Amino acid sequence: MDRTDVDERIRTLIEPSNKKGVDIGDGTSFAGDLEFDSLTVMDFVAAIEDEFDIIISMNQQAEIETYGQLVDAVCRLQND
Amino acid sequence: MSEGISQPDAPVQAEGNATDLFSKFDSLIQQREALLANGVEDPFSLVMEKVLSPTRAVCNGRDTILLGTYNYMGMTFDPDVIAAGKQALDDFGSGTTGSRVLNGTYGGHRDCEQALREFYDMDHAMVFSTGYQANLGIISTVAGKGDYVVLDIDSHASIYDGCALGNAEIVAFRHNDIDSLDKRLGRIPEGAGKLVVLEGVYSMLGDVAPLKDMIAVCKKHGAMVLVDEAHSMGFIGPNGRGVAEEQGVIDDVDFIIGTFSKSVGTVGGFCVSNHPKFEILRLVCRPYVFTASLPPSVVATAATSIRKLMQGTEKRAHLWENSKRLHGGLKALGFQLGTEEPQSAIVAVIMPDLERGAAMWEALLKEGLYVNLARPPATPANMTLLRCSLCAEHTAEEVETILGMFERAGKAVGII
Numbered sequence: 001m002d003r004t005d006v007d008e009r010i011r012t013l014i015e016p017s018n019k020k021g022v023d024i025g026d027g028t029s030f031a032g033d034l035e036f037d038s039l040t041v042m043d044f045v046a047a048i049e050d051e052f053d054i055i056i057s058m059n060q061q062a063e064i065e066t067y068g069q070l071v072d073a074v075c076r077l078q079n080d
Numbered sequence: 081m082s083e084g085i086s087q088p089d090a091p092v093q094a095e096g097n098a099t100d101l102f103s104k105f106d107s108l109i110q111q112r113e114a115l116l117a118n119g120v121e122d123p124f125s126l127v128m129e130k131v132l133s134p135t136r137a138v139c140n141g142r143d144t145i146l147l148g149t150y151n152y153m154g155m156t157f158d159p160d161v162i163a164a165g166k167q168a169l170d171d172f173g174s175g176t177t178g179s180r181v182l183n184g185t186y187g188g189h190r191d192c193e194q195a196l197r198e199f200y201d202m203d204h205a206m207v208f209s210t211g212y213q214a215n216l217g218i219i220s221t222v223a224g225k226g227d228y229v230v231l232d233i234d235s236h237a238s239i240y241d242g243c244a245l246g247n248a249e250i251v252a253f254r255h256n257d258i259d260s261l262d263k264r265l266g267r268i269p270e271g272a273g274k275l276v277v278l279e280g281v282y283s284m285l286g287d288v289a290p291l292k293d294m295i296a297v298c299k300k301h302g303a304m305v306l307v308d309e310a311h312s313m314g315f316i317g318p319n320g321r322g323v324a325e326e327q328g329v330i331d332d333v334d335f336i337i338g339t340f341s342k343s344v345g346t347v348g349g350f351c352v353s354n355h356p357k358f359e360i361l362r363l364v365c366r367p368y369v370f371t372a373s374l375p376p377s378v379v380a381t382a383a384t385s386i387r388k389l390m391q392g393t394e395k396r397a398h399l400w401e402n403s404k405r406l407h408g409g410l411k412a413l414g415f416q417l418g419t420e421e422p423q424s425a426i427v428a429v430i431m432p433d434l435e436r437g438a439a440m441w442e443a444l445l446k447e448g449l450y451v452n453l454a455r456p457p458a459t460p461a462n463m464t465l466l467r468c469s470l471c472a473e474h475t476a477e478e479v480e481t482i483l484g485m486f487e488r489a490g491k492a493v494g495i496i
Contacts, residue, residue, distance in 0.1 A: 046254065049263075049264075055249075055268065057251050058251065
């Protein structure tokens with residue numbers, strides 16, 4: 001799966017959590033722009049893990065601040 | 081006035097508003113100030129001037145029923161326990177001034193570990209200076225780099241801190257969700273070491289974990305299992321060994337973590353296990369090695385209390401009665417509770433928000449009742465909770481008195 005496909009599928013998954021209707025780009029931050037709290041993060045991460053059949057450990061989550069970093073991380077984890 | 085005095089060396093900054101390392105606490109400081117500005121008593125700086133029994137104290141000058149101490153079995157004033165502590169003070173002094181692996185292991189520490197082996201019927205027991213350190217030490221040491229720790233999202237702070245201290249990969253699953261645990265274990269790379277960390281009773285809502293099914297899933301994936309039984313020891317299970325015993329799966333648990341600061345009635349923590357190589361942990365577990373051991377009086381009171389808890393069947397039955405009556409009574413009054421049915425000695429009353437939670441807490445205190453106020457981020461789903469923990473020494477009449485206090489306070493604050 002290439003980056004465009006991953007991006008597209010994550011965009012669908014993020015929709016229910018994007019309550020403010022933020023225009024999402026690679027630089028969009030989860031804490032600052034999307035204002036995700038810890039519960040939203042938990043649900044969102046679980047949805048991505050199920051969609052791609054991967055694990056994003058809490059250690060890895062701590063390194064991911066923006067949407068673009070998330071797409072890159074999922075691409076990488078898919079190929080592992 | 082000389083110019084020198086009116087011109088400071090450094091740029092002018094309004095006092096108290098300076099930006100420094102403490103600025104990150106500003107929002108919390110403001111939230112606290114706003115809460116206290118309403119005239120409410122500070123829920124986080126209560127002082128007990130006098131403790132009369134496991135269930136009574138003088139708090140902020142008032143005679144108060146204690147309903148938030150985790151002193152489940154009421155051992156703190158047991159005459160045998162007190163006598164053992166006094167004797168140890170006389171015979172061994174006030175403290176060990178040393179690490180367990182150097183000069184800090186006395187006969188009493190060994191005897192306390194023996195009492196734990198008897199209580200749990202297990203091969204090994206290791207006593208730590210607090211329950212917090214027991215989780216910190218075992219989790220950070222057993223799971224190393226490249227290993228995976230899989231934990232419930234609602235785990236206690238000491239479990240999260242144990243993960244943070246170690247070098248393993250940390251994976252969380254949805255609270256008490258067997259399928260969520262199964263999926264995550266299934267995705268861990270082949271060959272990686274796996275430790276699943278569960279709790280018997282979750283202390284915020286007082287709910288019990290479906291350990292039987294969860295442990296079966298762990299074993300299917302070849303994971304080791306650690307169960308924190310802090311809030312169930314002494315009370316749940318035929319011998320008071322906890323939820324794993326109650327559900328018939330204690331033999332499949334690799335490590336049980338517990339504390340002396342609840343049913344045992346003093347302070348300290350422990351891990352018991354049947355793992356053949358368990359004893360090596362004494363040399364490699366940093367929160368065990370690099371701190372002073374418990375004072376002789378504490379391990380003597382703990383050992384005496386643990387052995388008495390083995391005979392606690394009647395007390396356990398009375399504590400269940402208390403828990404059922406309080407839960408049923410509060411529900412009938414119209415309070416929203418953390419669990420549909422009573423599952424442990426904790427009954428959590430859900431408050432609509434922090435302001436009314438604090439008002440209710442204060443109204444209860446003025447009635448003469450102490451409960452724990454729990455607030456985000458320590459609580460699941462950002463709830464504000466009044467956590468009640470019952471004691472085997474609460475009489476049936478006291479539970480009725482408590483229900484009357486809740487009714488008056490709840491109506492006064494407008495929650496029921």
